[in-house]
Amino acid sequence: MKVMYILSIIPFIGMLGFLPFVNRVEPFVFSMPFVMFWVVMWTLLTSLILGIMYKLDPRNKEGDGK
Structure with missing residues (x-):
């Protein structure tokens, strides 16, 4: 989770x-x-970093169903 704060x-x-x-x-x-x-x-790098943060966030993987 510390990676998320740094990003x-x-x-x-x-x-x-x-x-x-x-x-x-x-x-x-x-x-x-x-x-x-x-x-x-x-501005472009911020969008890229936010996309990486979304992929790394464990809360986004809970409802995947995979």
Whole structure:
């Protein structure tokens, strides 16, 4: 269960914790300023991490019937 807690804090730290360090316009990544790319990347990574947390959660396996 500790893995679930660690996974839940990673997006928060990544998106908000490192934002002051990546707050710059250049370089451009995929035609976006770096800070915008950073937020978009962490939005996608948050969805991925939440999917992993869903698969690891033992409460989701109770009613499977398999």
